[in-house]
Amino acid sequence: MRGPHNILRLIRTGATFERTGAMEAVLNAVDAPIRLRLAARVLGWPFRWLGYKGDPTLPPLTRAITALGPAYIKFGQIMSTRADVVGVELAGQLRMLQDRLPPFPTATARQVIAAELRAPVDQLFSEFSEPVAAASIAQVHRARVRETGQEVAVKVVRPGIGRAFSRDIDAFHLGAQMIEVLLPGVRRLRPRDVVRHFESVVTGEQDLRLEAAAASEFAENTKDDATFQVPLPHWALSSRRVLTADWAEGLPMGDREGLIAAGHDTAHLARRVIQLFLSHALRDGFFHADMHHGNLKVAANGDIIAYDFGIMGEIDEYTRRVYAQILYGFIQRDYRLVARVHFEAGYVPRDRDEAAFARALRAVGEPIFGADATRISMANLLSYLFEVTERFGMPTRTELILLQRTMVVVEGVARSIDPQLNIWDAAKPVVTDYIRSSIGPKAAVHDMRRVAQTIGRYGPLLPQIVENALYERAHPEEARIAIIRTRSRAVPWLAAGFGIASGIVIGMLI
Template identity: 50%
Template sequence: MRLLSLFKLIGFIRLVIAQDSLLPPDFKEKAPFWLKALRKLFTFGTKKFDQDSRGVELSKKLQSLGPTYIKLGQSLATRPDIVGLKLAKDLQYLQDSLPAFPMKIVEKLLADELDQPVSALFDDFGPPVAAASIAQVHKAKLKDGTPVAVKILRPGIDQKLTTELSTFMFVAHAVEALIPAARRLRPVEGVRTLWDSVKLEIDLRMEAAALSEMRENTLKDDKFDVPEVIWEATARRVVTMHWSDGTKASDLEALQAAGHDMQDLSTRLIQAFLTHALRDGFFHGDMHQGNLLICPDGTFVAIDLGIIGRLDTNSRRFLAEILYGFITRDYRRVAQTHFDAGYVPNSKSMEAFAQALRAIGEPIRGQDADSISMGRVLTQLFEVTEQFDMQTQPQLLLLQKTMVVVEGVARSFDPKLNIWDAADPVVSGWIKSELGPEAILKDAVDGVQRAAKSIGRLPDTLARVERNQEQLEKILSDKGFKIHSEDEKKNTLKPWIVISGLTLGGYLTYRIFQ
C-alpha cells in the first residue's frame, strides 16, 4: 500500500514539474545542462498543459487521484514560495467534487455513530445535496420539525488519508535531507501542517467545535452568522447543524435580482474576515463562494469550517502592522515588524528590506481601485523571502491564501472595490485599541488591579509563612536542633515583611510606569 502511494506521489511530482513548477524561477537560465536533461528525463511522457487551461486541467487530474491529492493541491495553493505564483493561483480552481456514497451506507454509518437508527432522530432524511472529497451533506428534519444539515464523513477516508500523508512526510524528510537549499521552505513543516489540518477535518466533532466557537465570537456582529450545532446528533463522523437558507455567494445574478447592495456586500465581507483574524485570532480558512450563503437581509452565513486558521497575539500584531504600514506607506515600520518578529535574520539590512517593501508598495499608488490587491501585495512578499533568508510561517501562509480567496469573492461582488479603503477602519481600529495609548492605559489599570489582589492576599500569605515556619521549627526541635524564642521568632519574621513590602511596591511601580 505504501509503495503504491509512493508511485502515485512520484507521478504527481512529475506532473507538477512538467508544468515548470517546483523549480526555481531562474531554472531555465541558470541550471546546468545535466540538470535540465535530468528534468526532461524525469518528466518524459507527462503532458504539459497550456497556460490558460493549466489550473482547470491540474484540478481535474488531482480529483482523479483522490481526496488526499485534492487536499495536497489546496495546500500547494497556499505555498507560492514553493510552486510559484502562477501555479498557486491556478490551483485555486480546485473543486471538491466526488460521487455520493449510497444511502444504505449513510444509514448504517449514522446508526453506528449516533447509537440509534436514522428514524429515531430525523424525519424526512433526504438524499445528498453536496458531495465533496472528505464528506457529503444531507438535508433533514429533526423530530420537532427543525430543518438541519447533516454532514457525514466518507467511509474509509481516514485510513486512506493517513496512508498517503505518511508517504508525503517520508518524501518531505528525504527532500530536506538531500537538498539543503529546500530546508528554508520547510517542506516537513508544510506536510505536518497539512496533516494536522486533515486530522481535524476527519473528526467532525472538531468542525462542530469550530462552528460553535465562531458562532460565539460573532453573535454580536452585524449581519454575520454561523449555524448552530445540534450536539446530540453529532459524533466523530457526523456533524448536524441548523439548516441555513440563503443564496450562494457565487450566484451573482440571483443576488442582484434580490436587490442586494453589491458594493456593501463586498466591503462588509473584507471587514468581517479581517475582524475575525485580528480581533479573534480565529478565522474561516476556506472562505470561498461555496462556503458562503447570503440571506435576504444581506446577512453572511459561513458554513463548512473544516479548515480554520488561528493567529496568536504576535501574529495578529504582525498582520496589523504590515497592513497598516502599506496603507500609510510606512515601509520602515513594516520592515521593523518583520525584524521584531524574528522573520528576517538580524544579519540582514533593515533599510534594504524596507527598500524591497517600497518596491512592492509604491507601484500600487495611483492605480485604479480595481487594480489594487491586498492579496497580491502579501503574495509578492514571498518573492523577497529567499533574498532575505526569511523562513516560511505556516500560519501566515493559510491567512494569506484565505485573504486572496476572500478578496476574490469580494471583487466578484464589486470589481471596483478599493481593498485598502475597506480594510482601513478595521486595521486602524485594532492598532488603536491594542497598541495605542488606550491599550497602554488598560494594561496599567490591569496591573494595578492584579497588584491590589496581591495586596489583599498578603495577610494570608504571611500567615502561611508563619505556619510553615512553626512546622519547620517543630520538625527541627524533634531532631534536637535549637529553636528560637518567641521574641526571636518575631524578629525573624520582620525581614520577610520588609522584603514582601519592597517587592510589592516595586511590582506596582513597574506595572504602572512600564
C-alpha cells in the same frame, strides 16, 4: 508506515501526472531547469501505462488529482491557497477541486449516523435527503429534526477515509523527503513542512467534534457582527463522525450573476467579506482559514453566511497588534513605521539596517499604491513583503503566513464579485479602529490590568522567589552546591522510576 513500499504509490502518482499532462504544468509552474524536465520525461514516460486516465474535460492538474483520489484532492484544495508556492495559474486550477468527489451511498450514511448517534435515522429526522454536497472527507445531507421540525445540514465522514488518508500521507512524507534530497533548490518551499501541515489539517477535520467546537466559538465571537451568520451546531445530534448544524439557505458567494439578479449589492458584499475577515483576525484572533467560495453564501436579506469550520486560524494578541501596525503603516504609506515594527517585534535581526529595510518596503508599496483599483492587491503586497523580509534575514513566521494565505483566498472571493474593489479602502476602517482600541491609553490600562491579575495569581510565591534570588546572589557557591545535591538525590529516584516503568511495559508486551 513510511518506507520503500510507498515508492509504488509515488510511481503511480508520477505516472498519472505524466499521462494527464499535469507533469508539464507543474514543471512550468516551478520554472524547473532543463535537466529536471529531461529527468521527469525519462523517468515518467515508461510508466505512463500505470497512471490513471482521469476526466479529459478537466484541466491537466485538476484531472490528475481527481483521478488519484480523496487525499490528493484534499491536498490540492489546501495548496490552492498557496499561490506563492504553486503559482497563480495552478492555484486557479486547484480551486476547481471543491466538492469534486462522487458521494457515497445514502444507505451507508444512514448506517454511520445510526452507529454514531445510537438511534435509527428515521427516529432522529423526519426528512433525510440524498447528498447535497460531497467533498474529500465528508458529505452533507439536508434533513429535518423530528423533535423540533428545524431544517439542518447533516455532515457525515466517509467510511474508511482515515485509513485511506494515512496510506497516502505516508507516501507524501516519503516524496517530500526525496524532493528535498534530490532537488536542494526547492527546499525554500519546505516540502516536508507542507506535508506535516496537511497531515495536521486532515487529522483535525476527521473529528467533527472539533469542527462543532470551532463553529460554536466562532459564533460566540461574531454574534454581534452585523450582516453575518454562523450556523450553530446541534450537539445532541453530533459526534466524532457526524455533525448536525443549522441549514444555511442562500446563494453561493461565487455566483456573481445570481447575486446581481437577486438584487444584492455585490460591491457592498465584497467590501464586507474583506472587513469581516480582518475583524475576526484582529479583534478575535480566531478566524475562518478556509473562506473560499464554497464555504460562503448570501442569505435573502443580504447577510453573509460562513460554514465548514474544519480549518480555523488563531493568532495571539501581540501578533495581532504587530500585523495591524504593519497594515496601518502601509495604508498610511509610513514605511519607517513598518520597518520599526518589524525590528521591535524581532522579525528582522537587530544587526540589519533599519533605514535600508524601510527603503526596500517603499519599493514594495509605492508601485501598488500608484496602480488603479483593479491592480491594488493586499495579498500581493504581503507576498512581496515576505520576500523582502527573507532577504533581510527574517525567519519564517508561521502564523503570519497562514494569515497571508487566507488573505489571498478572501481577496480572490471579493474580487470575483466586484473586480473594481479597492482592497485598501475596504481594509482601512477595520485596521484603523483596531489600532485605536489596541494601541493607546485604553490599551495600556487593559495591559496593566492583565499584568496585575498575573501577579495576583503568583502573589503567594513572590516572597519565596525574591528570597531565593537574594540568597543565590549573596551566597552563589552554596546555592550551586545545593542545586547539585538536589539533582544527585533525584537521579536514583528517576532511575528507579524508569526501571519500574520499563518493567511494566515489558510485562505488558510479554
